[in-house]
Amino acid sequence: MTDETPEYGQDEMAHDLPRAEIVDRIEWLTAQCVGKRVIHVGFADAGFRLEQGRAGRWLHGHLHEVAGELVGIDADPVGVAAATDDDFEAYVVDCTDTAAVAALGIEPADVVLAGEVIEHVSAPGLFLDAMHHLCKPEGILIVTTPNAYGLINVAASITRRVEINHPDHVVMFTWRTLTELMRRSGWDHTRTVTYVPAVRERGNRSRLEAAAVRSIVGVERLLGKLNRPFSADGLIVSAKPSD
Secondary structure, eight states, rough: OOOTTOOOHHHHHHHOOOOOOOOHHHHHHHHHHHTSEEEEEEOOOTTHHHHHHHOOOOOOHEEEEEESEEEESSSSSHHHHHHHTTTOOEEEOTOOOHHHHHHHHOOOOEEEEEEEEEOOOOOOOHHHHHHGGTTEEEEEEEEEEEEEHHHHHHHHHHHHHHOOTTOOOOOOOOHHHHHHHHHHEEEEEEEEEEEEOOOOOOOHHHHHHHHHHHHHHHHHHHHHHHTOGGGGGGEEEEEEEEO
């Protein structure tokens, strides 16, 4: 240990959480984008596009209805090709490659929305660095991601000894770890809200499990009304470029 290495006590390990509320994810996000120029990162929803579309929950489709201008960016060439075939403006790029994102030459946006994507990338810090090339100096970055402390996974680990996670996820964030990483990448936190997930039902067994999940979601909503919104399973963090 060198003299420059700080020694942390218990007081430094406890981090105050901001005031927040539980919102409907799609409604809240679309409201932030009304009339704005929006760049939607990770828009294609690889593996879930058809299901989300059938359920009326494909976020990019909702944004298309309200945004003044909408651009989609994704690393999935199939998803981007499908979107361009449907007359969406969309580009293929690895958003952890800062130079590649800059080379797109896309006009910066009022709102850069990274929806359920940062948990998929191996280098989330580089991802956040690259977002500066897409955001106006006075614009905002909105990151949505699963909450590592959400009650659904806590309950699943206790009752069934399983972890519920997308097969492609490589990292899970708490509010503190996400906002600290954003700060290190030049983003100043402005607002946080949380959300609960939509419950999917598939088959007899899944219907029983879905009933249990709905019960937990109900508890999350109740806790939100009691000013304990960070029990919810999703985080939405807004930030502006640091001065």
